[in-house]
Amino acid sequence: xxxxxTPSPIGSDQAPTSTPSSAQWEGLLFGREYVEVRFxxxxxxxxxxxxxxxxxxxxxxHHRVVQTxxxxxxxxxxxxxxxxxxxxxxxxxxxxxxAHLLVALSQLxxxxxxxxxxxxxxxxxxxxxxxxxxxxxxxxxxxxFTEMALEETGRTQTTNILAxxxxxSITGLVSVESLRKAVTxxxxxxxxxxxxxxLIRGLGIDPAEWQNGGARAYGLPVDR
Amino acid sequence: xxxxxxxxxxxxxxxxxxxxxxxxxxxxxxLDAGVRFYxxxxxxPSSEIMEAMxxxxxxxGGVFVQMEDEIASICACIGASLTGEVxxxxxxxxxxxxxxxxxxxxxxxxxxxxxxxxxxxxxxTGRPTAPSQADVMQARWGTHGDHPAIVLAASNVADMYRLxxxxxxxxxxFRTPVTLLADQVVGQMRESFSEELLGRYRLxxxxxxxxxxxxxxxxxxxxxxPHVLGSGEYPHVTGxxxxxxxxxxxxxEKTDKFLxxxxxxxxxxxxxxxxxxxxxxGRGRVCIVAYGSCARSARAAWRLADQEGLSVEVLHLYTLxxxxxxxxxxxxxxxxxxxxPELNLGQYAHEVRKMAEQWTTVIGIGKTDGTLITPREILDxxxxxxxxxxxV
Numbered sequence: 273x274x275x276x277x278t279p280s281p282i283g284s285d286q287a288p289t290s291t292p293s294s295a296q297w298e299g300l301l302f303g304r305e306y307v308e309v310r311f312x313x314x315x316x317x318x319x320x321x322x323x324x325x326x327x328x329x330x331x332x333x334h335h336r337v338v339q340t341x342x343x344x345x346x347x348x349x350x351x352x353x354x355x356x357x358x359x360x361x362x363x364x365x366x367x368x369x370x371a372h373l374l375v376a377l378s379q380l381x382x383x384x385x386x387x388x389x390x391x392x393x394x395x396x397x398x399x400x401x402x403x404x405x406x407x408x409x410x411x412x413x414x415x416x417f418t419e420m421a422l423e424e425t426g427r428t429q430t431t432n433i434l435a436x437x438x439x440x441s442i443t444g445l446v447s448v449e450s451l452r453k454a455v456t457x458x459x460x461x462x463x464x465x466x467x468x469x470x471l472i473r474g475l476g477i478d479p480a481e482w483q484n485g486g487a488r489a490y491g492l493p494v495d496r
Numbered sequence: 497x498x499x500x501x502x503x504x505x506x507x508x509x510x511x512x513x514x515x516x517x518x519x520x521x522x523x524x525x526x527l528d529a530g531v532r533f534y535x536x537x538x539x540x541p542s543s544e545i546m547e548a549m550x551x552x553x554x555x556x557g558g559v560f561v562q563m564e565d566e567i568a569s570i571c572a573c574i575g576a577s578l579t580g581e582v583x584x585x586x587x588x589x590x591x592x593x594x595x596x597x598x599x600x601x602x603x604x605x606x607x608x609x610x611x612x613x614x615x616x617x618x619x620x621t622g623r624p625t626a627p628s629q630a631d632v633m634q635a636r637w638g639t640h641g642d643h644p645a646i647v648l649a650a651s652n653v654a655d656m657y658r659l660x661x662x663x664x665x666x667x668x669x670f671r672t673p674v675t676l677l678a679d680q681v682v683g684q685m686r687e688s689f690s691e692e693l694l695g696r697y698r699l700x701x702x703x704x705x706x707x708x709x710x711x712x713x714x715x716x717x718x719x720x721x722p723h724v725l726g727s728g729e730y731p732h733v734t735g736x737x738x739x740x741x742x743x744x745x746x747x748x749e750k751t752d753k754f755l756x757x758x759x760x761x762x763x764x765x766x767x768x769x770x771x772x773x774x775x776x777x778g779r780g781r782v783c784i785v786a787y788g789s790c791a792r793s794a795r796a797a798w799r800l801a802d803q804e805g806l807s808v809e810v811l812h813l814y815t816l817x818x819x820x821x822x823x824x825x826x827x828x829x830x831x832x833x834x835x836x837p838e839l840n841l842g843q844y845a846h847e848v849r850k851m852a853e854q855w856t857t858v859i860g861i862g863k864t865d866g867t868l869i870t871p872r873e874i875l876d877x878x879x880x881x882x883x884x885x886x887x888v
Contacts, residue, residue, distance in 0.1 A: 324515075324686060327515050327686055327688070328515045330688075331514075331515045331688040335688070336688055337515060337686075337687065337688040338685060338686070338687050338688075339515070339685060339686040339687075340681055340684070340685045341684055341685075342625060342626075343625050344625065345540075345623075345624050345625060363687075364792050364793075364795040364796035364799065364871075365792055365793055365795075365796035365868070365870065365871050366652075366681060366685055366687075366789070366792055366868070367681070367867070367868050367870075369870060369872075
């Protein structure tokens with residue numbers, strides 16, 4: 273970010289070690305020069321924090337980053353979304369136009385924001401929260417984030433961090449080292465350990481296992 | 497950067513960079529410029545400014561007060577200002593409405609202070625979490641009477657830092673309240689921002705004198721000032737027209753003279769107050785005149801147009817009032833169209849029209865659905881105006 277240094281393409285600061293279980297997997301958005309990401313969910317799920325952490329990690333990786341947020345007037349519930357633009361050049365227009373990646377943690381977010389996703393984009397959603405996934409012809413990952421978080425830490429509040437780990441594993445958008453630093457620096461004091469556990473679990477998923485209805489193939493309930 | 501307010505370094509992501517929110521950058525700029533008093537009442541989307549002030553000011557010997565409402569907030573700031581503190585408050589549309597009467601009082605008694613208005617959709621409660629630029633005319637004419645106004649507009653996180661500093665400087669120098677306009681997107685967005693970049697802004701602002709204190713050497717030369725507490729003179733402060741003694745006067749000659757001096761102390765210093773930036777100077781039939789978050793759309797539109805073989809000029813205004821007459825007219829003389837994208841129904845387009853219509857066609861693009869104007873929307877309008885670029 274310091275003027276004079278050359279901004280690097282996405283992920284290139286760090287070898288993509290984000291998928292321990294799949295050595296060949298580089299990350300679907302690894303190496304891109306401009307990526308628009310949208311996180312959507314309902315108020316209280318930590319969706320804005322997901323955006324902030326991803327943006328922090330990308331800044332650590334020396335990208336130019338803009339993170340914006342939008343939420344309803346309610347204190348809890350209502351919609352909530354966080355957009356992150358990661359670029360190798362300074363970003364003028366701060367809002368996303370056609371997302372490369374949509375991460376949905378609620379049914380409403382999935383239905384409402386699917387239209388902003390490029391046809392060749394990546395759609396990642398929480399298998400349990402998005403009961404009726406909208407029609408999307410690009411690459412889809414349906415992962416039971418909430419269930420995994422409960423299993424791993426006993427607290428659904430860590431779902432967002434777990435999902436962020438999985439998102440990184442799938443996309444290679446940021447380096448694992450930067451993401452870990454960002455999580456430790458941004459989560460509420462006292463929750464670092466538990467969130468770190470959730471992060472490791474998320475990073476540990478095998479993307480190939482969950483891609484395009486992978487969950488269905490594994491006998492997990494999709495249409496509930 | 498030792499002198500830096502380390503407390504905000506939660507935003508620091510490593511040794512050299514920050515990912516900082518616009519509202520927090522505003523606080524950083526205020527503290528660096530010497531603001532040591534803040535009184536406010538929280539309101540979305542400006543609340544982070546108050547939150548950060550509440551944490552930081554007590555740590556560095558400043559004073560933070562949460563007041564019962566916005567009227568009390570700005571009045572507390574005026575009081576602090578009259579004792580020599582550099583005072584600031586922040587709010588959004590509904591709170592800014594409440595502050596208007598006291599803002600006029602601050603102008604009349606020449607109390608320097610900074611009011612940050614992080615604009616949201618209105619009128620009334622409107623949409624608290626959606627951006628707008630609809631407080632522009634309120635910032636100029638919200639309080640009654642013929643009064644001067646200094647109004648700045650921030651378009652990104654770096655602006656929130658440096659324009660807050662500029663606002664403090666202008667307030668002290670011209671002894672008047674200064675309004676800094678931001679919007680929900682600029683205030684709540686986070687951007688990567690290097691310390692080196694910050695350092696450069698700091699250097700620039702190093703030319704300014706941020707010495708806290710009521711009496712500033714260069715203050716408002718054209719107009720008499722109220723006596724200061726502790727100066728030996730009896731300090732009398734009133735919103736009534738007053739003479740050199742600070743006491744009310746009904747003398748027609750004195751009141752007229754005072755009002756004109758008050759107005760002209762700002763109007764006569766446009767050269768110093770009008771901050772702007774021209775991109776692609778003199779290379780296009782069309783100029784996009786923009787401020788705040790729309791300036792970002794304008795820049796993106798300029799780059800997009802460039803790719804499509806169209807040359808447009810961008811005039812980015814950081815100072816909305818006093819009106820940047822000279823630069824607007826200079827550009828107006830050389831372009832056929834001036835396009836003003838803004839998140840309202842044409843408030844500033846009207847001002848630009850007044851300045852420029854003698855030389856050029858002024859067209860506003862107003863958007864009020866709570867989203868930003870996209871670069872494509874600006875380009876489409878330009879395409880309509882100049883044909884599909886063929887003759888450009």
